[in-house]
Amino acid sequence: MFQILNKQKGSAARTGILTTPHGTIQTPVFMPVGTNGTVKGVKPEELVEIGAEIILGNTYHLHLRPGELLIKEKGGLQKWTNWRRPMLTDSGGFQVFSLGAGKDYTPLSNIPKIGVKISEDGVEFRSHLDGSKHFLSPEIAMQIQADLGADVIMAFDECAPGTSDKSYARQAMDRTHAWALKCKIAHEKIQKERPAEAQQMLFPIAQGVVYDDLRIESMKFMSELDLPGVAIGGLSVGESKEQMYHTLDVLQPHLPEHKPHYLMGVGTPEDILEAVDRGIDMFDCVLPTRLARHGTFWTHEGRFHIKQSGFKNSSEPLDTTCTCYTCRNYEMSYLRHIFTEGEILAMSLLSIHNLHFLLDLTAKIRAHINAGTFTTFKNDFLRNFTIPDGKNHNSDP
C-alpha cells in the first residue's frame, strides 16, 4: 500500500509511505544494495543507525549460490541475513544485459563474454562463477523471489543496451511487456499459497532504451497493470546525464500518481535530486559502497578520494558537517592510512559514510518536500556540490 503525504509545488516531487509486510518505508527512499544477502562491509545494526529502511538482494546471485531453496529452508532472506526489515529483490533480468547481450557494455568487465540466448520463454545464460548453463524465465524468477521472501519483488525484464537501434529496442520492450504479464499470472498463483501477512508486492519494469515514444508506451503499459508500483529500467547504464534527465522529463506526465515510482540503479547525489524533482520515489545503487571500497567518498562539496596526498596529515573528518559513525570517530589521516594498507575496516568505514550521506540526503529531501522548500534545497545543494566532468585533469597541460 502506498500513501502520498505531501507534494512540492512547482515540481513533481512528493513524499509518501510504502507499507510492506516487514514495515513501512518513507519515500523518497534510497535502498542500499546487498547483492549476496549483505550490504558489503556494513552490519545490519549499522544500517539501522545510518537510517536505512529497506535493502536489496539479488535473485541472480542468490539463485546461483547458495540457491533459494537453502534460504527458504533457513526461514527466508530477512531471518537468514539478520535484516528483519523490508527487503526488495531484483529479478535477475539485468544480467541478460550485463552478462553479454549488450555488445558495447558490460559492468563486469573482467568476465569474458559468454553466450546469452534470449527467447520468448526466457534467457539461457552461463554463470559468471563457473560457466555452468542456467535458464531464467518470468515464471522461474517469480518462484525464486517467492522462496527468497523479499517484500518487494521485481518482474523479469530485458534491459537492452543503450546503443540498441529502435527495431531491437521495440523487440526487447515488447518481450518485456509479455514477460510482465507472465510474471503477474505466476505471481498471483504463488501468492495465493502464501499467508496474508507475507504477501509480496510485484513491481513491473518499464523499458524503451532512449526512444521517447517507446518509453511512454512502456510506462503506460506497466502503469495499467494492476500492480502496486512501477519501475524504470535501462537508465544509468552509460548514457549521458542529459539523456537520462530528458527521459525522466518525458516520462513524468505518464507516471501513475497513486503508485510508487522506482528508478533502478540510481545513483549519485545529483541524479537523486534531479529524479525526485521529476517524480521518482525509490532508488537503489551500488555506488556508495563500491566507491567506498575504491576509496572515493562524498561530502557536501562533492566527491573526493581518500588517497589524495593532501589528506596524509589531515585531522579533519571526511565531511565536517557529517554526523555518521565514521566522521564522529575518525580523522582522514587514519582513514587514508588504513585504506592504503588495504585494511577491511577502511572499506567498511567509507561505506558507512557514503551510505549515510545518501540516506541523510533523502531524509533532507523528504523534510524539505514536507516543508514546501524542496526546490530551494535542491538548488542550494547542487550549487555547493561539485560534479565530476569525467575528464582527466592531470592530462591538461
Added chain:
RNA sequence: GUGGUCGUAGCUCAACGGUGGAGCACUAGGUUGUGGUCCUAGGGGUUGUGGGUUCGAUCCCCAUCGACCACC
C-alpha cells in the same frame, strides 16, 4: 685468501655496441538494478664509482667499492 656470478626507477627485473623499458609501488582521474575487479593518464634514471677502447658503451677492457656463491 683463491675462483666465479651480479650491481639498471622506491622494489623485482628487461634492453644485438646505435635515443634505457615493463610489472608492482607512487601521483591524478574514471566505475550508476555490486567481483575488494578493472580501465586511463602522469611523475620518476649521471645504468654502483673512476678510468680506457670506440664515431658511439647498460653492453667490451682495467681498477675500485659492494652483495652473493663455491672452494681453501
